Structure formats: structure tokens, C-alpha cells
Amino acid sequence: MPEIHPQPTLKAVTLTHVRYQKGDQLGHFLAWVSLIPVFISLGGFVSHFIFRRELQVMFFAFGLLISQFVNEVIKTSVQQARPETCALLEICDSHGWPSSHSQYMFFFALYLTLLTYKRIGILGRNQMSVVLLLVWPSAILTMYSRVYLGYHTVAQVLAGAALGTFLGGLWFWVVNSGLRSFFPVIEESAFGRFFYVKDTSHIPNVLKFEYENARAARKHVSYKRAD
Template sequence: MSDPLQHPPLRAVTLTHVRYQRGDQLGHFLAWISLVPIFISLGGFFSHFIFRRELQGMFFALGLLISQFINEIIKKSVQQARPETCALLEMCDSHGWPSSHSQYMFFFAVYLTLLTYYRFGALFRNQMSIVGLVVWPLAVLTLYSRVYLGYHTVGQVFSGAVLGAVLGGAWFWVVNNLLWCRFQAIEESAFGRFFYVKDTSHIPNVLKFEYENARAARKHVSYKRAD
């Protein structure tokens, strides 16, 4: 019979494993805030691909994946430890600099801000206040939550935020200056036609365009049934 002490230590999948002090209502709230990147990835980009299949959204998601890959490379290279408070959270088996949560959220906030202003047309430029009142506060709260809950130091979250902002701005420039001219070719490719991928960022008012086309299609179907 094998000795259980000879087996390697167990590790948990910590995708949604966030600890906070029992009875700490602020900690409970910030623990949920820490899960915002998961909600964005699974609920936002996954549903976007299923229902919208916009090339801007796909390259947005690709940029976030590249950003997180860069984060892992830096962490393994620098190997800066997490704060001592991390020992109470069963999360000290990974490195802490830079914070991946902070990097993710600031990449997301910068890219979405630039996309809303420059690519979504005049209709959405009037909605910049929504980005400012929702997305950026969530990004800042994510930084605060990682320090408050003991997962990172202040320096680790700020370095993640700066790196995420820089990568978000750089990736937006790459996509919309170097890759955007290839979007039509991607739409016409075998991949694009099979998965029905598209780019509507050149349409001034996407909501109006889809609304009018949906009504026209419904009228066309009604006329055919009438005949």
C-alpha cells in the first residue's frame, strides 16, 4: 500500500476561488469584484462570439489573451513573491508581479475606451460617460480588491495596471491601423464565411442599420406569406 505522504501536494483550480474574512461585507463585495475579469471573458467575449461574431470583438479578446500570456512570462521571469497576507489565502504557489487581474482590467478599459470613441461612430461617442462611470470604476475597484484581500501589494497592482494600459493602447493601434485593412479579406475567407464573422465598425450607426434591416426582412417575409 502506497504511503499518502509520498504523493505530491494537492493544488486547487483557483479560477473563481477568492477568499475574504468572514463577516467582512466590504471584503465580500470586493471578492465579487475580483471575479469581473472572469465574467467579462466567459459571459462577455464567449457570448459575443456566439451571437455577434464581430472581428473587432475577436481581436479584442485575442489581445487580452496575449496580454495575459505576457503577464505569465514576466511573472515566471521576475518571480516576485506575493505579500505575507497571501499565506492565509492558500494562494502563494504563484508569483505576484505584475498583478494579472489589474493588467486584464486596465487593458480592457483602455481598449474599450479607444474603441468606443474612434470606431463605434458618433452614436457611441455620446455614450463615453457609460465607459467612464462603469468600466473605469470597475478597473480601479479590481486594483483595490487585490490589495484589500491580501493577494497583491500596491506595487504589484499598479505595475499590472500600467502594463495593461500600455498593452491595451498598443494593441488597439495594431488592430485598427495594421490589421483593420485585412478585415474584409477575413470576412471573405473560408473561415469567415463558415463562421459568419463580420466587421460593422465602418457603419456609422450599427443599431439603426440592424434595426432597419431586421424590419425590412420581416416585411419581406410577410409579403411572401401573403402571396
């Protein structure tokens, strides 16, 4: 008689594995909304580091990583179960309190709001309008999507939102009241010079500064070619 080996238990990577009921158009939309933190991390912060390398934004991203680490520590300690729908979603082996998606989005929304408000008149009021009309509704929709899709209870997403808001405000204060004084040191360090890391917080109007310097550089190249 052949020896029967037990089948291994398989576990999916749930970073982008979001399920919704077939035919549910709202669920389909909210499944994409639920992936906004992934888009921000990969499309936003990674591309920013590649092309911009601003210290303020780098510390912003680092704060989000700290926030997610805190979330995992709390989840592991509290070990609160997800709602009963976790069986259909095959995620009952993970914990639900607090919601990491809600925590991420509300941290992101508050930090970006405070950063924009701090630089209002520098980057312009239009950016604040984008934050208020796009970022905060996205945070609320993400929180709602986690309940609608069955990944969390209302209490779990509210806890995540509250914790994310608190950590976002706290980290903004830590960065801009203490760590920012080290920005010039980092900028002039071997690491900063090698990776072209910069801090433009001392420049009154970054967009105007970059625009005028780009034009001046182009004119300088044109003059050299003419000579």
C-alpha cells in the same frame, strides 16, 4: 507495520477561488469585484462570439489573451513573492508581480475607451458615458480588491495597471492601424463565411443598420405570407 505513503500535495485552480474574511461585508463585495475579468471573458467575449462575431471584438479578445501571456512570462521571469497574507490564502506558490487582474482590467478599459471614442457619433455618446462611469471604476475597484483581499501589494497592482494600459493602447494601434486592413480578407475567407464572421466598422451607424434591416426582413416575410 503498514507502509506509510506520503500525502500528495494538492493545488487549487485559482480562477474563481477568491477568499475573504468571514463576516467582512466589504471583503465579500470586493471578492465578487475581483471576478469581473472572469465575467467579461465568459459572459462578454464568449457570448459575443456566439451571437455577434465581430472581427474588432474578436481581435480585442485576442489582445487580452496576449496580455495575459505576457503577464505570465513576466511573473515567471521576475518571480516576485506575494504579500505575507498569501499563507492564509494558500497562494504562496504563485508569483505576484505584476497583478494579472489589474493588467486585464486596465487593458480592457483603455481598449474599450479608444474603440468607443473612435466610433463616437456612430454608436453614440451614451456608450462613452457607460465606459467612463462603469468600466473605469470597475478597473480601479478590481485593483483595490486585490490589495484589500491580500493577493497583491500596492506596487504589484500598480505595475499590472500600468502594463495593461500600455498593452491596451499598443494593441489598439496594431489592430486599427495595420491588422484592420485584413478584415475584408478574413470576412471573405472560408473561415469567415463558415462562421459568419463580419466587420461592421465601415457602417456609419450599426444599430440603425441592423434595426432597419430587421424591419425590412420582417416586412418582406409578411408580404410573402400575404401573397
